[in-house]
Amino acid sequence: MSKPRRVLIAKPGLDGHDRGAKVIVRALRDAGFEVIYTGIRQTPEMIAAAAMQEDVDAVGLSLLSGAHMTLFPEIVKQLRKKGLKEVLVFGGGIIPDEDVKPLKKAGVDRVFGPGTPIAAIVSYLNEKLPVAA
Amino acid sequence: MPPKTDAAPKALIARVRKGDHAAASRALSIVVDESATSEALAKEFFKSSGRAHKVGVSGPPGVGKSTLTGRLIGHYRARKLKVGVLMVDPSSSLSGGAFLGDRLRIMEHATDPGVFIRSLASRGMIGGLTYAIFGAIHVLETLGCDKVLIETVGTGQDEVEIASVADTVLYVTTPSMGDEIQAMKAGAMEVGDIFVVNKADLAGKDRAVADLKAALGLGHSAGQAVRAWEPPVLATSAKDGDGVGALGDALDAHWKHLKASGEGAQRLKRQHATELQFWIQRRVIKSALERVTDKALEDLLAHKTDPASLGRKLLKA
Numbered sequence: 034m035s036k037p038r039r040v041l042i043a044k045p046g047l048d049g050h051d052r053g054a055k056v057i058v059r060a061l062r063d064a065g066f067e068v069i070y071t072g073i074r075q076t077p078e079m080i081a082a083a084a085m086q087e088d089v090d091a092v093g094l095s096l097l098s099g100a101h102m103t104l105f106p107e108i109v110k111q112l113r114k115k116g117l118k119e120v121l122v123f124g125g126g127i128i129p130d131e132d133v134k135p136l137k138k139a140g141v142d143r144v145f146g147p148g149t150p151i152a153a154i155v156s157y158l159n160e161k162l163p164v165a166a
Numbered sequence: 167m168p169p170k171t172d173a174a175p176k177a178l179i180a181r182v183r184k185g186d187h188a189a190a191s192r193a194l195s196i197v198v199d200e201s202a203t204s205e206a207l208a209k210e211f212f213k214s215s216g217r218a219h220k221v222g223v224s225g226p227p228g229v230g231k232s233t234l235t236g237r238l239i240g241h242y243r244a245r246k247l248k249v250g251v252l253m254v255d256p257s258s259s260l261s262g263g264a265f266l267g268d269r270l271r272i273m274e275h276a277t278d279p280g281v282f283i284r285s286l287a288s289r290g291m292i293g294g295l296t297y298a299i300f301g302a303i304h305v306l307e308t309l310g311c312d313k314v315l316i317e318t319v320g321t322g323q324d325e326v327e328i329a330s331v332a333d334t335v336l337y338v339t340t341p342s343m344g345d346e347i348q349a350m351k352a353g354a355m356e357v358g359d360i361f362v363v364n365k366a367d368l369a370g371k372d373r374a375v376a377d378l379k380a381a382l383g384l385g386h387s388a389g390q391a392v393r394a395w396e397p398p399v400l401a402t403s404a405k406d407g408d409g410v411g412a413l414g415d416a417l418d419a420h421w422k423h424l425k426a427s428g429e430g431a432q433r434l435k436r437q438h439a440t441e442l443q444f445w446i447q448r449r450v451i452k453s454a455l456e457r458v459t460d461k462a463l464e465d466l467l468a469h470k471t472d473p474a475s476l477g478r479k480l481l482k483a
Contacts, residue, residue, distance in 0.1 A: 036199045037262060037287065062263040067287045072270035079276040083269065086283055088191040116188050 038162045039089040043071040043080040045108060048098035053125065057093060060151045061158070077104060081111035084120060090162050091121040093154075094141075101128055106139035113140075121161055125149065175203050179210045182308050187282055190309045194284055197301035200448075204301070211304035216434050218250070218307045218314045219421050222332030224294065224354065227320025229338045230364040233404035235317050236272035239281055240407075241414040242313050250282045250306030253317040254296055257287040264288075268317060282309060293327040294318035297448050300331070300441040321354055329357035330440035333433055334420045336413075338362045339378070341370035355381075358397055360416050366401035366409060375399050395423050454480045 042058050044051050051073050061068045069087050071080060084092050092112065094105055101124065109122055124136065125145035133144045142161070145154055178196075181189035196204050197211070221238070223231045235251060242249045253268035266285035275281045288296045295318060296302075306314050318328050329335050337358030348355075361382070363374045378399045386392065398416050402409035424430030457480050465471045 036201070037257075037264075037289070058265055062258060062265045063261050065258075065261045065263040067257075067264045067266060067285075069266045069285050070270055072273055075273065076277075079273055082276045083273070083283075085188055086191050087266075087269075087285060088195040 036165045037065070037067045038091075038158075038164070039067045039069070039087060040091045040093060040158065041069045041071065041080070041084050041087055041089040042093045042095065043075055043083070043108075044073045044095050045075050045077060045080060045104045046096050046098045046100045047074060048096070049073050050097050051095065053097070054093075054095040056151065057095070057125070057154060060155055064155045064159070065164075066158070077108040077111045080108050081115050081117070084112060084117055085115045089120060091123065091158060094122070094124040094126075096124065096126040096128075099127070101126060101136065102132055105136055105141050109140035123154075123157070125154075175206050175210075179207065179308070182211075182305065183310075185310050187279070187309075190282060190305055191284070193305050194302055197305060198286060198296070198298035200298070208301050208304065211301070211308045214307040215300075215304050215438070216307075218303075218311050219334070219417075220303060220314045220316060220332045221417060222328035222335040223315060223317045223338060224321055224325070224328045224335060224358075225318075225338035225362075226322070226343065229320075229340045229343070230404045231317050231320070231338050232268040232271035234336075234338060234362065234364055234402060234410075235268075235315050236275065237402075237404050237407055237410045238313075238315060238414070238417075239272060239275050241410055243275070243278060243280055246280075247312040248280050248310055250284075250309065250311035250314045251317070252284055252286055252299065252302050252306070252314065254286045254288055254294065254299070254319050256319050257289050259290075282306060282311065288319055294321045294325040295327050295331060297444045300437070300444065303331075323353045323355075325354055326357045327440075330436055333424055333430060334359045334417060336360050336362055336417075338364050339374070340365040341368050341374040343374070359395065359420050360413070361397055361399040362413060363399065363401045364404055367403040367405060371401050375401055394427050394429070395420065450481070454483075457483055 040061055042054050044054050058068045058070050071083055094108060096104060105124055112120055122141050123143045124141050128144050128146055136144055143157060178189050178193055182193050193207055197208055223235050225231055239249050239251065255264055255266045255268060257264045264287035266287060269283060269285050286296050286302060291297050303314055316332055335358050337354065341363060361378050363371055382397060400409055400413050400416060402413055424433065462476055
């Protein structure tokens with residue numbers, strides 16, 4: 034049996050709009066991933082602790098409130114502090130193009146803007162996390 | 167291939183013994199994924215088996231098992247006990263993927279260093295658990311957890327495996343789960359050590375408690391001897407926390423009973439038998455199934471062979 038790949042989907046910050054996060058959860062489940070969802074309004078510390086205890090391969094962040102420039106880098110920092118140096122971090126939400134570059138620099142591997150087809154996110158993860166034999 | 171014992175697993179085991187959560191998390195993955203070093207690790211972790219009080223939380227989907235588990239974590243943390251939690255949700259038979267949705271109900275304990283929570287997918291096992299459940303429990307015992315809470319997949323009427331895994335089985339239901347007749351049926355209802363009517367804030371709580379008590383009491387009317395432990399029926403509201411203290415007391419009483427009566431030792435023996443059974447099932451079934459070829463299935467289609475003859479051949483191969 035191949036080792037199932039595990040992904041944490043998290044919603045940091047104060048907005049409660051989590052339909053997008055839930056759609057991603059569903060798509061990844063159907064693509065063969067084991068997906069853990071944190072629910073809304075999570076602090077960077079909570080997300081990092083969940084990622085550590087669940088030993089996930091990737092953490093996906095969804096945020097629509099505009100606080101991504103503060104929260105995304107802080108989450109990456111907390112993950113690294115917990116020793117999760119390899120875990121892949123990606124994000125999505127209402128994120129202006131000019132913010133993508135600094136977020137990448139801060140350790141967010143990929144940012145998906147509004148209108149991204151779900152299939153693009155699935156194939157991105159399939160590419161980044163190949164199924165181990 | 168016999169698993170090799172290199173230095174890395176030894177270091178990892180030492181870190182788990184010291185209470186390192188990151189190490190425990192890694193060890194859990196190795197054990198449940200059955201990676202190359204898993205047997206070498208599992209062997210060491212097994213040495214801690216029987217240390218913790220294992221509490222199974224079982225019952226139909228949506229009765230509030232996760233929220234109640236969250237309340238129990240709070241109850242034990244107020245008593246300075248270290249708590250490990252394993253929450254099982256179903257894997258998709260179609261994609262192999264899973265949505266592990268229990269953790270989000272108890273995120274308030276996410277950053278507590280005295281709590282370790284891990285979500286597990288059933289990965290093909292029917293019965294509310296996962297084959298690797300024992301391996302996962304032993305990691306948490308080695309980590310030094312006093313209590314290990316095991317939440318099953320939301321169950322139907324027939325899932326009793328949790329009774330061969332946990333020391334104490336909580337069977338959780340709600341005021342709207344049916345009458346006395348439902349509670350009289352064999353199966354999951356038979357293995358509860360403590361019955362909980364959760365969502366007691368809803369109408370019908372008293373009736374549900376009375377129905378459960380009546381159904382459980384029928385054994386006496388039928389002339390059965392009073393057992394050393396008669397399962398109590400409690401009402402809780404996990405949403406508000408009502409009744410959680412009394413549930414904690416009942417859990418302590420059952421744990422005391424297990425130790426004093428010697429039943430705890432018997433249960434531990436049965437748990438080890440089940441762990442062995444899981445191991446053998448996994449190995450035998452897995453290796454036999456891996457030998458099923460498309461050609462063999464074509465032969466079945468063409469009636470050149472039949473499932474029993476083919477199965478026998480595969481098991482001998």
